[in-house]
Amino acid sequence: MSDRPPVAIVGAGITGLACAHALRDVARVTVVDRVPVPGGVHGWEAAETRELAPACGAQLRLGETAIRWDGLTLLAIGQDGPQQMGAAALVIATGARPLGRAELGIAGGRPAGIVAATVACHLAENGLLVGRRPLIVGGGDWAMRAVSELRAAGAERATLVCPDGLLRERPNDGAVHVREHDRVVSVAGTPRVRTATLASGETLGCDAVVLAHGVAALRNVDGAVWAGDRAVYAQPLADPATVAQARAAGAEAAAAVRSLIDREERP
């Protein structure tokens, strides 16, 4: 079976592993992930990760960061330095992120203390608090996580600004104030953010702004940011992220890779 074409997948979450599993009989699959364990946001101890990682039949290159795709080769850098791997197709399964400041249309200077919810939660889990009076933008899964993790890490109070009114649940916490159907239009403060002005005209004091609204595909492999040459995207944008949707996105990407390989092999 050495004539099977090589396929590279960036992202060893459930989506990437499901894609590798679906391709195991038609391609030699290599899965690259910058984190040294599989599972992505679902974690290496999740039952699905433990099932899929050994069963997917792929070479797992964990702890390596994919840098660049030129349509034929993927450049990754890991503990052993830079490595190039040829591939007939590249699958981007690098997950999703909350919308950034520019995407949310938040004007003003560039004060410190404006962070994505993913970063804020990650820091909070490790005992680092982005602010004692954070203002959290969003009402979905990331916003709910940010509220609970920042409060657990020591935030004195938090304000939740939910732009689209799609609040997942009202936090049962007297120190969390909710502003529905409003959005942050600008921020101010030097060197750190001190105020945020809402579309309603009100200005709120804060020492951090946590961006937790919306979901966008996370793409950071140069050459495969937009629809690239032989690049397939497997990035479900559901909020909250579910294992079923991740598996479905992986299978869908595998079907796209199969048709790409078939097209290449046709005389």
Next chain:
Amino acid sequence: MKVTSPIGELPFVVHGVSLHDRHVVVEGELGSWRSRIEVGAEDLPMLGRALRRPLIAAGLGLAGIALLRRR
């Protein structure tokens, strides 16, 4: 074994323990990253401080068990 790090909780698998240049060397993998822990004589005061309370508690517990058995 698990190690909590800035990128989350990672498994640590020990592959071997050896002695190099008066250092105890534990070789293993943190996820897929090759890792190495070295403990030398200079680390003993720190380890002693960290282990003082658990060692005292263990000693008192063992002494208590020994006394009860004698009775």
